[in-house]
Amino acid sequence: MTTKIAYLLCIAMLAVTGTAYADKPDEATQKAAARKAADLCSACHGPGGNSISPTFPRLAGQRQEYLENQLRAFKTQKRGEPDAHDFMWGIAASLDDKMIGGLAYYYAAQPPARGIPGDAALIARGKDLFDKGVPSKPLPACSTCHGMNGEGIGEFPRLAGQHATYMVKQITVIQSLLRAAPVMHGIVKEMNRAEMEAVAAYLQSL
Ligand code: HEC
Ligand code: HEC
Incomplete structure (x- = not known):
């Protein structure tokens, strides 16, 4: 039942906001964004957005709509x-609006690096949670919104190959409302640390 509600919520959100972005920037903006990514962003997020340090989220292959939303949320200090x-x-x-659009386009187009392998039993538990949720709790399947293989859908971010410690940190700050993400907050408010670590290990391995 909860999964069904989450699914309907996804569809509703996509219907409301799904067509607003994902434009292709003009050539000059594309060039300027690629330069900015190389000169500034890569210092932390790595070349092409494939960071190796878990402090810095991977941006390569991330959803264009999500990247745009996050850059705006940092700029308005909503995140x-x-x-x-x-x-x-x-x-x-x-960053002005044009540059935000250019950077989102740039990183969405970069090929994501392979995931990072980890403990097989932990990963198997995480896959189960990601695919099915935890039926005994109000904890629905993550795949409904984040895609069958964590590849992301529309504004719902790609999680495949993301650093596990970054994802656990994000779920924690979403739980404690430090990061305002109302949809995700409702989903993960009863998730415990062991569940977070399992699902993050699975996603990091993809
Ligand atoms: C000094 C290091 C540093 C630089 C330079 C930097 N970032 Fe970040 N960025 C971070 C950190 C750390 C986070 C994670 C913040 C958090 O945990 O909330 C982040 C988060 C992000 C996110 C959110 C990712 C997600 O999965 O939600 C985006 C998008 C982003 N940065 C884009 C950029 C862009 C584009 C540039 C260049 C214009 C840039 N960053 C430059 C450190 C940096
Ligand atoms: C109803 C849809 C929905 C479901 C189900 C869902 N999420 Fe999310 N998730 C979102 C949205 C929307 C965001 C982006 C929030 C924002 O805009 O800041 C997000 C963001 C995240 C982030 C932060 C990504 C980043 O790069 O910072 C993580 C980690 C995450 N979700 C993990 C999960 C896990 C694990 C599950 C399953 C227990 C799950 N999500 C289920 C909608 C969902």
Whole structure:
């Protein structure tokens, strides 16, 4: 039942917001964004957005709509967890709408690096949770919104290959409302640490 509600919510959200972005920027904007990515963003997010440090989320192959939303949320300071404040507010403040669109387009087009393997039993538990949720709790399947293989759908972010410690940190700050993400908050509010670590290990391995 809960999964069904989550699914309907997805469809509703996509219907409301799904067509607003994903434009192709003009040539000059594409070039300027690629330069900005190489000169500034790559220092933390790695070349082409494939960061190797778990402090910095991978951006390669991330959904264009999601990237745009997040850059706007940093710029307006709506995404307010401590690392967003410390690392991204200042940078996003310097980006205009055109550059935000260009950077989102650039990173969405970069090929994502392979995932990072880990403990097989933990990964198997995580896959089960991702595919089916935890029926005894109000914890629906993640695949409904994030895609069967964690590849993301529309505004729902790609999670495949993302750093596990980054994802556990995000679920924690969403739970504690430091990062305002109302849809995800409702989904993960009863998730415990062991469940977070399992699902994150699975996703990181993809
Ligand atoms: C000094 C290091 C640093 C630089 C430079 C930097 N970032 Fe970030 N970025 C971070 C950190 C750390 C986070 C994670 C913040 C958090 O945990 O909330 C982040 C998060 C993000 C996210 C959210 C990813 C997600 O999965 O939600 C996007 C998008 C992003 N950065 C884009 C950029 C772009 C584009 C640039 C260049 C214009 C850039 N960043 C430059 C450190 C950096
Ligand atoms: C009803 C749809 C929905 C379901 C189901 C869902 N999510 Fe999400 N998730 C979202 C949305 C929307 C966001 C982006 C929030 C924002 O805009 O800041 C998100 C963001 C995330 C992020 C942060 C990604 C990043 O790059 O910072 C993680 C991690 C995550 N979800 C994990 C999960 C896990 C694990 C599950 C299953 C227990 C799950 N989600 C189920 C909608 C959903």
